[in-house]
Amino acid sequence: YTGKTGTELLTEKIKKIMVHEYVSIPIVVNESVSVYDAITTMFLEDVGTLFVVDDKGFLTGVLSRKDLLRASIGQQKLSAIPVHIIMTRMPNIAVCRKEDPLFQVAKLLIDRQIDGVPVVRDKASGLEVIGRITKTTITKAFVELVTDSDQHL
Ligand code: ADP
Numbered sequence: 001y002t003g004k005t006g007t008e009l010l011t012e013k014i015k016k017i018m019v020h021e022y023v024s025i026p027i028v029v030n031e032s033v034s035v036y037d038a039i040t041t042m043f044l045e046d047v048g049t050l051f052v053v054d055d056k057g058f059l060t061g062v063l064s065r066k067d068l069l070r071a072s073i074g075q076q077k078l079s080a081i082p083v084h085i086i087m088t089r090m091p092n093i094a095v096c097r098k099e100d101p102l103f104q105v106a107k108l109l110i111d112r113q114i115d116g117v118p119v120v121r122d123k124a125s126g127l128e129v130i131g132r133i134t135k136t137t138i139t140k141a142f143v144e145l146v147t148d149s150d151q152h153l
Pocket residue numbers: 049062063064065066067087088092093094095113114115116117118
């Protein structure tokens with residue numbers, strides 16, 4: 001018997017959930033694509049956040065639904081505006097890595113008031129996007145925490 005309380009055991013269990021266990025596929029667009037094409041991609045891929053990369057595939061920005069809505073209420077032609085004009089750009093992008101605890105990412109989403117972050121791999125000349133973690137990911141992990149423990153009843 002460890003002498004640990006139920007809460008301590010639960011906390012330990014939560015802290016052991018790692019990003020790599022829940023990472024999903026990232027949807028990325030090149031920074032030269034138009035706002036129009038980014039909107040199309042967001043619908044077709046059924047995601048709320050797109051990650052923007054340069055020609056070498058390194059992370060340069062993030063596009064949210066509201067970024068695209070904001071750009072759409074102007075008078076401009078959406079097929080003529082490249083997404084790099086309107087995206088949130090590096091170095092202001094919140095990211096995570098495969099080996100980070102998932103709860104740390106949950107805290108990041110709350111602190112920065114964002115819906116998702118790219119999972120990145122560090123390369124000499126930039127960040128390679130290898131996945132994504134979103135609020136949906138955190139909700140899924142939260143639900144599984146309960147359903148997994150129910151199996152032991
Ligand atoms: P929405 O804007 O649709 O509510 P978010 O809350 O995710 O979606 O985004 C809010 C703002 O934060 C947007 O301008 C977006 O570009 C930016 N943003 C989203 N994700 C990140 C991130 N991982 N790092 C930095 N900024 C981000």
